[in-house]
Amino acid sequence: MPNLSRRDAILATLAAASSPFGAALAQTPTRGVGLGLTRRGTPQLTLGPFYPVIRPLEEDADLTQVQGRRALGQIIDIAGRVTREDGTPVPNAILDIWQVNAAGRYFHPNDPSGAPLDPGFQGAAIIRADAEGRYRFRTVKPAPYADRAPHIHFDVKGKHRRLMTQMFFPGETLNAEDNLYKGLATDTLRGKVTAMAQPKSADAPPLYIWDIALAVE
Helix, strand or coil: CCCHHHHHHHHHHHCCCCCCCHHHHCCCCCCCCCCCCCCCCCCCCCCCCCCCCCCCCCCCCECCEECCEECCCCEEEEEEEEEECCCCECCCCEEEEECCCCCCCCCCCCCCCCCCCCCCCCCEEEEECCCCCEEEEEEECCCCECCECCEEEEEEECCCCEEEEEEECCCCHHHHHCHHHHHCCCHHHHHHCECEECCCCCCCCCEEECCEEECCC
16 A cells, blocks of 8 residues: 555645646536436445556656657547536546556556556556546556456545545456456446447547546535
């Protein structure tokens, strides 16, 4: 487990970085914010063993390039809103995000996978949602590894509440075999941790929408 006081200091320092997708935030579709579809909160899931104890060289909302080098793998966009259980937005929420690269390797010294690191992939980022709770970032689709389906880790902080959880991808056959995913008791709960794929645009990467609801924010 990371030192939480150190993590909070990192969050406070880095969260002010602006998103390269700022203009796109206002155009981001959502899954029904304000319509009750995110009520009762996004399920809490484990932090996992590979939180990035060494922060990457860059921490902006585009994980697909580092110092001019491009990441390997399928580029995707992830967007959505951070809300309270009633669907109202959580303004300026901080999202700490990390994942494996396209080969299945975390940017962590203790990852035993043997898969290669990708010098063009950030592996992690800390971003801030806007005043309406909207967030957006660009990454590569994470590879499955061991007994895990593709997923992205999130540590989300509002003004009063914090949520550690993971986002899964729709239509993945490995979802049914992933212990965390199948450990959720109902299809409703599993749906709350599963993003929605948007219709593909010819001139943009695939877009996944995932709204995050914080309990009693």
